[in-house]
Amino acid sequence: xxxxxxxxxxxxxxxxxxxxxxxxxxxxxxxxxxxxxxxxxxxxxxxxxxxxxxxxxxxxxxxxxxxxxxxxxxxxxxxxxxxxxxxxxxxxxxxxxxxxxxxxxxxxxxxxxxxxxxxxxxxxxxxxxxxxxxxxxxxxxx
Amino acid sequence: xxxxxxxxxxxxxxxxxxxxxxxxxxxxxxxxxxxxxxxxxxxxxxxxxxxxxxxxxxxxxxxxxxxxxxxxxxxxxxxxxxxxxxxxxxxxxxxxxxxxxxxxxxxxxxxxxxxxxxxxxxxxxxxxxxxxxxxxxxxxxxxxxxxxxxxxxxxxxxxxxxxxxxxxxxxxxxxxxxxxxxxxxxxxxxxxxxxxxxxxxxxxxxxxxxxxxxxxxxxxxxxxxxxxxxxxxxxxxxxxxxxxxxxxxxxxxxxxxxxxxxxxxxxxxxxxxxxxxxxxxxxxxxxxxxxxxxxxxxxxxxxxxxxxxxxxxxxxxxxxxxxxxxxxxxxx
Numbered sequence: 001x002x003x004x005x006x007x008x009x010x011x012x013x014x015x016x017x018x019x020x021x022x023x024x025x026x027x028x029x030x031x032x033x034x035x036x037x038x039x040x041x042x043x044x045x046x047x048x049x050x051x052x053x054x055x056x057x058x059x060x061x062x063x064x065x066x067x068x069x070x071x072x073x074x075x076x077x078x079x080x081x082x083x084x085x086x087x088x089x090x091x092x093x094x095x096x097x098x099x100x101x102x103x104x105x106x107x108x109x110x111x112x113x114x115x116x117x118x119x120x121x122x123x124x125x126x127x128x129x130x131x132x133x134x135x136x137x138x139x140x141x142x
Numbered sequence: 143x144x145x146x147x148x149x150x151x152x153x154x155x156x157x158x159x160x161x162x163x164x165x166x167x168x169x170x171x172x173x174x175x176x177x178x179x180x181x182x183x184x185x186x187x188x189x190x191x192x193x194x195x196x197x198x199x200x201x202x203x204x205x206x207x208x209x210x211x212x213x214x215x216x217x218x219x220x221x222x223x224x225x226x227x228x229x230x231x232x233x234x235x236x237x238x239x240x241x242x243x244x245x246x247x248x249x250x251x252x253x254x255x256x257x258x259x260x261x262x263x264x265x266x267x268x269x270x271x272x273x274x275x276x277x278x279x280x281x282x283x284x285x286x287x288x289x290x291x292x293x294x295x296x297x298x299x300x301x302x303x304x305x306x307x308x309x310x311x312x313x314x315x316x317x318x319x320x321x322x323x324x325x326x327x328x329x330x331x332x333x334x335x336x337x338x339x340x341x342x343x344x345x346x347x348x349x350x351x352x353x354x355x356x357x358x359x360x361x362x363x364x365x366x367x368x369x370x371x372x373x374x375x376x377x378x379x380x381x382x383x384x385x386x387x388x389x390x391x392x393x394x395x396x397x398x399x400x401x402x403x404x405x406x407x408x409x410x411x412x413x414x415x416x417x418x419x420x421x422x423x424x425x426x427x428x429x430x431x432x433x434x435x436x437x438x439x440x441x442x443x444x445x446x447x448x449x450x451x452x453x454x455x456x457x458x459x460x461x462x463x464x465x466x467x468x469x470x471x472x473x474x
Contacts, residue, residue: 015294019263019291
């Protein structure tokens, strides 16, 4: 596994996602971007990602719906939600659905990259725990 | 699918008129108390004469107990009523706070998105300058990418300005300046404004103006704003090739109506209830503030009329505006 996360930005604001992608690349984080939840699922079906930056308010399928679907289809992914307005109900729903973090726009790039690194760290820890558990089970079986 | 909104269908302005604590029902209770007290008391005299003082005393005791018991229950009813009034006031207050909360979250979302873009562009410009070298006045990659970021910042500032200005227009308590207006003419002026852009997108504007319409007593600039907004929305709803139809007609003796129909994408039934809500928009980010129809609704209500919408997905949308008219006929 690479030491840097592979990030997918999902946001309907074109300029937001393209500049954020460039800023993440500068910080050494490989990132791709798409403009809707549907495009994100197409991308996730073919590509390999570690962390998703997902906008809450989007047309067609909103971020909350997309988060639920992502966690169902790709449970190994860590999802950080981005939104223009804070609401306790939305925050609770995100945590309930298994979102990693909830960030309010505008969010400083340092804070965002810290969260992405933290989400990636959690993903790696979880995967290594799963691998250990698997090998222990194999040893016990043999 | 139809959604109506106007003076009859809208939420009235909430004021804090205190409820009367002594309601009409209370006087009936007092009458009941008097009756159940006076009846046994009135029996005391005949009982005294016929059956002796003990029975008369008994009747008076019954009257006294009835008076006290009825008084006790009337007091409880009054207190319960008072409590209900307080709860009603609290409910109104919470509804007001909920409305403010909803509006604030809408504003926050609309402003925070452009702010996020501005913040990122600034970060990107800092990066370009840093990469250009310490002491250098030229960003890495030359000025073109730097300028692009500057232009984007300007664009996002305009977006924020549009939101705050529309919000101020929305909140401004400007009393309408009422004049007698020829509605067909007013609408035609606005149609001509939109027609040029519509033609470029292969959108045709058809007119069905009823002749001899009565004059409308209204505020012309405000009504123009509504017509323009509805025409722009209709134009927006048609992707490419389509028809916008403007119709005017009498609506009974003292009213006129105008309709703006389009053959555009239509509004899904689940959105119909929200289209007059502030900040509700289906346009892509930065293309609409979601305040246009909300402002139209406010203006039409202020002018004493109503606005309604009919829509079918894939077929189109019709907005109907109903306005009070003068009884005298206008020239056309």
